[in-house]
Amino acid sequence: MVDWLALPPLTALRALAALSETGSTVAAGARLNVSHAAVSQQVKLLEERLGLSLVDRSGRQLALSAEGRQIADAVIEGLSGVETVIARLTGQEAARPLTVSCTPAFAGAFLLPRLADFQKTHPGQSLMIDPTATLKEVGPGGVEVALRYGGGDWPGLEAELLILTPVAIVAAPGLVPGDGPVNPADLSGYPWLQELGTSEASDFLSWHGARLDLSQGVTSLPGNMVLDAARDGRGIAVIARAFAEADIAAGRLRLLYEDRRKKGYYLVTRPGHLRPVARDFIRWVRAQARG
Amino acid sequence: MVDWLALPPLTALRALAALSETGSTVAAGARLNVSHAAVSQQVKLLEERLGLSLVDRSGRQLALSAEGRQIADAVIEGLSGVETVIARLTGQEAARPLTVSCTPAFAGAFLLPRLADFQKTHPGQSLMIDPTATLKEVGPGGVEVALRYGGGDWPGLEAELLILTPVAIVAAPGLVPGDGPVNPADLSGYPWLQELGTSEASDFLSWHGARLDLSQGVTSLPGNMVLDAARDGRGIAVIARAFAEADIAAGRLRLLYEDRRKKGYYLVTRPGHLRPVARDFIRWVRAQARG
DNA sequence: CTACCATGTAAGCCAGACTTACATATTCAC
DNA sequence: GTGAATATGTAAGTCTGGCTTACATGGTAG
Incomplete structure (x- = not known):
């Protein structure tokens, strides 16, 4: 002593x-x-x-x-x-790869397609992606940055909004003809589609489940196959609106309903110091989201 | 590094x-x-x-x-x-005895008779006396304080005058009758006395030797025996005046000659920090010299 | 002798270290 | 549930230890 x-x-x-x-x-x-x-x-x-x-x-x-x-x-x-x-x-800290946790949806739609750019603009920095549906423990030595879908209110963590995007219900115009918003309760007799292994749609469905007609079942498909199936009229898709935006704009999918809750993808970190590689990544992701 | x-x-x-x-x-x-x-x-x-x-x-x-x-x-x-x-x-430093170097003359005449007082007023402090004719190396870990006879100009050391006392030539009035100062060159045919193992008299003699009649020899005696022999008329003594002062005042010894050079006993230390025990000792010696 | 270099000392400056005040959150007891 | 106690963080102001600067002294080399 x-x-x-x-x-x-x-x-x-x-x-x-x-x-x-x-x-x-x-x-x-x-x-x-x-x-x-x-x-x-x-x-x-x-x-x-x-x-x-x-x-x-x-x-x-x-x-x-x-x-x-x-x-x-x-x-x-x-x-x-x-x-x-x-x-x-x-x-050690300088050399250790950055571990980023995110949903498979986000990894597939946002991160992976852009990864080559990060590696090009940040030579020598390595990244590990930990794709999970749920929020992994965030902190030093493990997942340092998480990209999560939610309302931004994770206790004890800092969250910065990256992309504001509610969950949307979309379908092919041919499957659900008409115009303008639809009350989800009126969508009966349709099969539903959600993305396999993510939380965005399943959170929404569990929140609205009591009010929806899910009698024709909910099919979980991986990645972009949800959008494919929706476009093909094989069911009503529940998905983060950002991912369906292009199809909506092009008229391939009709926006039936949009969740009122302010949700989006957040950059989530634990309070405390971040390594340079983490800070670099956050800066890069911001720029990418701004597009 | x-x-x-x-x-x-x-x-x-x-x-x-x-x-x-x-x-x-x-x-x-x-x-x-x-x-x-x-x-x-x-x-x-x-x-x-x-x-x-x-x-x-x-x-x-x-x-x-x-x-x-x-x-x-x-x-x-x-x-x-x-x-x-x-x-x-x-x-260690606090417990280590203080080593004091001084001439045997000073130890005998000044220090040892007073030692009991130091030990009484400074319980727990121990002292080691290193009696040598020559100046021992002064510094940390060894001789920390020296009590030396000289002019005070030891290179690299700090010297504080304790007792100003020139070398004197004294003799019994019966051996050298008369009054007033005598030219040392006129003292011929006498035996000389100096203290054994000290430098005060021998320095003086080597400085004046060419001008003195030492044909009857120089007898070196320890400690107070020089003064005894001088009082008994057995020879002319060369000694630090301070030690003969009482006998001169009492008329037992006649002051024949006094060295012009400003010499005395100095407290000698090496520049740098002194341990508390060294500082205590110095303070005490000062007080003792002041009488 | 001059120039250079080493160290010490004194006095003034100032930035790092700290205090103080306030805010927020958690825990505990009633 | 409420209030008190306790823990930590933050911002702003204070202050003093750590420093700089200027000068002095001494030693060495050319």
């Missing part, structure tokens, strides 16, 4: 150590990036504090006394250990 | 270490005698500096991350080593 209050000023110990390494106040000052006078005064203060003679001043050049040397050696050894640990940790 | 400039602020490292020991900014602050806010800010600065997340802030109470713990452990270990060395050195 170190008695912190009894320990002499660390600045003075450091000055003695640098003097020990160099044998000169001028050189020690250069090492510490201070003037020789600062070193001289710190060492003198240390002598007074400890009641020891740490320096032999009988010659023109200073020499450390036996006591001075012992203390300086201990300081150098101690702080050398600290330096080593820090170098190891910051080195 | 520690890269001093790359090392983070030692104050911040210390704050992290104290936080690691306590798990609370408030308790760490108490340990360091600073406010909790100081600890909080230092740790945060350290995180920013290193680009690492050192603390897990997800709960009410702080917990160190794996990295934070590693660094804190290294700091504690390193400074604990420094603390141990310092404790050992200051402990």
Whole structure:
């Protein structure tokens, strides 16, 4: 147990150590990036504090006394250990790939198609994508950035809105003819489509399930196959509107209903420091979302 | 080789270490005698500096991350080593007897008769007397204080005049009758007396030797026997005047000649810090010399 | 003798370290 | 549920330890 209050000023110990390494106040000052006078005064203060003679001043050049040397050696050894640990940790951290957690929908629709650009604009930075339907634990040493769909209110985490996009119900015009919004409760007798392994649609369905006619079943399909099946008129799709936007605009899909809740894709991080690679990634994702 | 400039602020490292020991900014602050806010800010600065997340802030109470713990452990270990060395050195130094070097004449005439008083007024302090005719090396770890006879100009050392006392030539009035000063060259046919093992008289004799009649020889006697022999008329004594002062005043010895050179007994130390026991001793000797 | 270099000291400056005040969140007891 | 206690963070102001600057002294080399 170190008695912190009894320990002499660390600045003075450091000055003695640098003097020990160099044998000169001028050189020690250069090492510490201070003037020789600062070193001289710190060492003198240390002598007074400890009641020891740490320096032999009988010659023109200073020499450390036996006591001075012992203390300086201990300081150098101690702080050398600290330096080593820090170098190891910051080195590890710098080299470790960034782990990004996101839904498979987002990975497939947004991230993977753009990954080559990130790698081109950020050479040497590596990325690991952890595709999960649920929010993974976010924090140092694991998932550092999550791209999640939701309302942005994850407790203990910081969330920055990336793309505001509600869940939408869409269908091919041929399947559900007509114009304008439809009350979801009126959509009966249709098969439903959702994306396999994501939470966006299933959250919506579990929220609205009591009010929908799901008697014809809900089919879960992976990735873009939901959109394909919807366009082909094989069912009503529940999907994040952003992903259906192009088809809606082109008239291939009709927007039947849009969820009122403000939901979207967020950049989610844990409060605390982010590594440079994480910060780079966040900046890049922002730019990509802005398009 | 520690890269001093790359090392983070030692104050911040210390704050992290104290936080690691306590798990609370408030308790760490108490340990360091600073406010909790100081600890909080230092740790945060350290995180920013290193680009690492050192603390897990997800709960009410702080917990160190794996990295934070590693660094804190290294700091504690390193400074604990420094603390141990310092404790050992200051402990040793405090307990080590003070070594005082002086001429046998001074030891016999001044120091030893008074030693009981020093020991009475400074319980627990121990003294070692190193009686030598010549000036011993003065410095930390060895002779810390010397009581020397001379002109006070020892290079590289600090000298404080204690007793100004020239060398004197004295003799019993019966041996050398008369009154007033005598030219030393006129003292021929007499045997001479000096103190054995001291430098005061022998320095004088070697300085004046060419001008004195030493044909009847120079007898070296220990300690007070010089004064005894002089009083008995067995020879002319060369001695520091201070030691013959009482006999001169009482008329037992006649002052024949007094050296012009300003010489005396000096407290001699090496520049640098003195241990408390050395400082106590010096203070005491001063008081004793003042009478 | 001059120039250069090393160290020490004193005095003034100033930025890092700290305090203080306030805010927010959590926990506990009633 | 409410209020009190406790923990941490943040911002802004304070202050003092650490530093710079200027000067002095001493040693060395040419």
